[in-house]
Amino acid sequence: MHHFSRYRHGADHPLTRLDPRLKLFSALALLSMVISCKGFAFPLLAAVMCGGLCIGMGVPLRLLMLRFAEPLFIAVMVVLLKLFFVGEVPLFSVHVLGLDIIGHREGLVDGLRIAVRISGAVSLVALLGFSTSFTDLMGALAWFRVPRTIIEIAMFAWRYLFVLLEDAQVVYHAQKNRLGYAGYRRGLRSFGTLAGALVIKAFDNSQNITTAMVQRGYDGTMPLMRHRPFRPGEVIFSLLFVLTMGIIWRM
Amino acid sequence: MVRLMVTTLLLFLASPAYAMHISEGILPFDWAVLWFAVAAPFVALGVKRLNGLAKDDLAMKPLVGLMAAVVFVISCMPIPVPTAGTCSHPCGTGIAAILVGPLVSVLVAAVALLIQAIFLAHGGLSTLGADIVSMGVAGSFAGWLVFRGARKAGANLAVAGFLAGVAADWLTYAVTSVELASAIRGNEPFLPLFGKILIAFVPTQLPLGILEGAMTAGMVVLLQRKRPDLLVRMRVTKGGNGVAAMLFVLLLAATILTSSPSLAADKWAGVDEAVVEKVAREHGREARRPLIDLGEGDLQLFAFLLAGTAGGFAAGYYWRMLVSEKRPAGRG
Secondary structure, three states: OOOOOOOOOOOOOHHHHOOHHHHHHHHHHHHHHHHOOOOOHHHHHHHHHHHHHHHHOOOOHHHHHHHHHHHHHHHHHHHHHHHHHOOOOEEEEEEEOOEEEEEEHHHHHHHHHHHHHHHHHHHHHHHHHHHOOHHHHHHHHHHOOOOHHHHHHHHHHHHHHHHHHHHHHHHHHHHHHOOOOOOHHHHHHHHHHHHHHHHHHHHHHHHHHHHHHHHOOOOOOOOOOOOOOOOHHHHHHHHHHHHHHHHHHHO | OHHHHHHHHHHHOOOOOOOOOOOOOOOOHHHHHHHHHHHHHHHHHHHHHHHHHHHHOOOHHHHHHHHHHHHHHHOOOOEEEOOOOEEEOOOOHHHHHHHHOHHHHHHHHHHHHHHHHHHOOOOOOOOHHHHHHHHHHHHHHHHHHHHHHHHHOOOOHHHHHHHHHHHHHHHHHHHHHHHHHHHHOOOOOHHHHHHHHHHHHHHHHHHHHHHHHHHHHHHHHHHHHHOHHHHHHOOOOOOOOOHHHHHHHHHHHHHHHHOOOOOOOOOOOOHHHHHHHHHHHHOOOOOOOOOOOOOOOHHHHHHHHHHHHHHHHHHHHOHHHHHOOOOOOOOO
16 A cells, blocks of 8 residues: 655656656657567566666665556466466366366467566556656646646645545554454444545545635646756657667567 | 356455556557547546536635545555455545546546556556546446435435445446456457456455445445535535525515514604604704704715815824824823
């Protein structure tokens, strides 16, 4: 639940200092290549490259593993589903409880292809997340003409996410210490109370925020951070990178 | 039969069940684009609806932002699933749809999913469209429609909330199964794989949906007990318990009754005429003519204006002396 933070990793790393618009553009271009790739090599290359860069930026290995846990679990499930349910050519068979369970060759290949694609795509987005602050990313999305309302809501959500998480933790521990989660029925009731308390807090906070913001001149739209001008070196580097990856993808 | 058993076996290998969102990279490019295209009109309508609401109430955008944060936090909470022996997490769009309506709830889900995709690797950027369709569109509309339908049918808040939570959760998974099956089927027929994926979700999601329903009911009941004003403001329930409306009707009736034609004389004399002048006349001190008679009308009003201006100027000029300045010691 808490394997993310509001802080960037590797503040001195060149990738962290790169213009967020260029980072987003490159990441989306590369992501499109990864998910449209039919082979194994390109997604694997993306996974290794991005994973390596994450470690190079000083992202703790444990955090990286936690970030990958869910997608890898899903990847394993997809491989197993494909292995046992898709294909004609038997690869192996296992006799369990009087049943013959057959693994298929085509299913395994298909499943592994999807698993590799998941690894590549997740590494790429993880690298983007680790190297870019949320406000930078929102600024870049606004530059790409994502509707302003979505950006504003995301900014509000991000600002108060950590406050609500802390509140939730406090309430959860208080409930747990009072045996609020002893048994399913009590646990469920406690969880409902916790979630309801969060909704009430959200309502109250939204009123307070609005009052404070109106006093500071809020008229329904929030100002966003201005971007510095593009640096020619960074633009050329990003374009060359995407071009190179495109050539590798076509091979 | 064998395949069913294998599916069941695979499911019980599960550690934490994170199947709520479709993971990054699982959808091929064309499917990812298709789901983005399906989600886009709903997101656009949500933006339009929110902008309309925010024109009347500046607090709407912060409120929706905070609701997105709540949905994010709720969907990060582990919830024990007894049949699978694992923890999973609810989606939270049912309660969001009940409170802010289905279109704005799509927006809430989209923002929560975006943050989760980038900073938690729950879901993904390429699968954002598909996740918005399953969790945002299907979950929100199912929850909202069932809640409204149940309320119209006479169900109380707890029952309606429970049904909405269950519907939001189960429909989210049904749509997720459609999305997954259509994307990963390859050359296989769609329906058998869809069935397998649906069955694969059953041990976790069937009880989880019921748990989410109970949670949603608990939240709605808590809000009704602690902050009924919020439910009224979000138009989940109607305001008051009839007492305020009854008082208003009584007040209106009293006003109408007292404004009916009076039995008194046509013209009521003032205090000056009825009391002061009468007493003065009895004591032989009738009113004399004024020394300077300005008469009635504009000239008299102008004289009052001049007097007021002069008096105001004098008071303003000497206000320090009157209010705050103290005379130096030894003078007067």
